[in-house]
Amino acid sequence: MKLKKEFQKFKGFIFDCDGVIWRGENKIEGVDSVIRYLRKENKRIVFLTNNSTKTREEYAKRLKLFGIDAKIDEIVTSGYVTAQYLREKYGRNLRLYIIGESGLIEEMKNFGFTILSEREVWHCKINVVVVGLDRKLTYEKLAAGAYAILNGAKFIATNADPNIPTEKGLLPGAGAIVSFLKVSTGVKPEIVIGKPNVEIMNFALKILGTDPENTLVVGDRIETDIIAAKRARCKSLIVLTGATTLEEVKKSEIKPDFILESLLDMVL
Numbered sequence: 001m002k003l004k005k006e007f008q009k010f011k012g013f014i015f016d017c018d019g020v021i022w023r024g025e026n027k028i029e030g031v032d033s034v035i036r037y038l039r040k041e042n043k044r045i046v047f048l049t050n051n052s053t054k055t056r057e058e059y060a061k062r063l064k065l066f067g068i069d070a071k072i073d074e075i076v077t078s079g080y081v082t083a084q085y086l087r088e089k090y091g092r093n094l095r096l097y098i099i100g101e102s103g104l105i106e107e108m109k110n111f112g113f114t115i116l117s118e119r120e121v122w123h124c125k126i127n128v129v130v131v132g133l134d135r136k137l138t139y140e141k142l143a144a145g146a147y148a149i150l151n152g153a154k155f156i157a158t159n160a161d162p163n164i165p166t167e168k169g170l171l172p173g174a175g176a177i178v179s180f181l182k183v184s185t186g187v188k189p190e191i192v193i194g195k196p197n198v199e200i201m202n203f204a205l206k207i208l209g210t211d212p213e214n215t216l217v218v219g220d221r222i223e224t225d226i227i228a229a230k231r232a233r234c235k236s237l238i239v240l241t242g243a244t245t246l247e248e249v250k251k252s253e254i255k256p257d258f259i260l261e262s263l264l265d266m267v268l
């Protein structure tokens, strides 16, 4: 196995996960061997996902299951960076209402925030409503979030991906939930933490310790991964194993530096 010539110069690699490493519950063919090869070549690696449904520990376990070893520090999720953002900007003493899955709630608890339940929202002061993908979403959860926002809580989105690639095809993502709250309250999120926000990229670059020009961002989505790469002045590679087809890449005004069918095509 050998890296294709055009990728040899890169010292750092930022891999998106959904649609690049796996699709739904299934590993994408050959990705583990490519990552192992990159490690052997002493390349630096970060896994950066907008998906906030799991903690970093859970992502490490998932990668392991697919034959990929990763340290917790090499995993950056929008949920984790959201927690960092909240602590830096507003301190630890926050009461949160979270529309999201157990991984996001766990990540927020690890930072010492107080998490209030859907029922408590109606009679307790909420400082921040944090919104990520929630596959057990109900009208009641949305209504509680909207109520808190209309009563002065800050509205923070972990990401705004419109959908997620799964074995069944594209299913609604966190962005659809964010839109529901935006429409029903008339309030826009104070910040969307995930890609294409450049701050999450700078966070990843700091972990890598590589210069942007020596760093390749690998993703499956133009509006998040590729725009984020450009904003961070990194080079970008789009793979077609996720949310974007070749036709869509060709039609787009935003051009990635490289296009490949799959991560496995990085090597010979």
Ligand SMILES: [Mg+2]
Residues within 6 Å of the ligand: 016, 017, 018, 019, 020, 219, 220, 221, 242
């Ligand atoms: Mg993706």
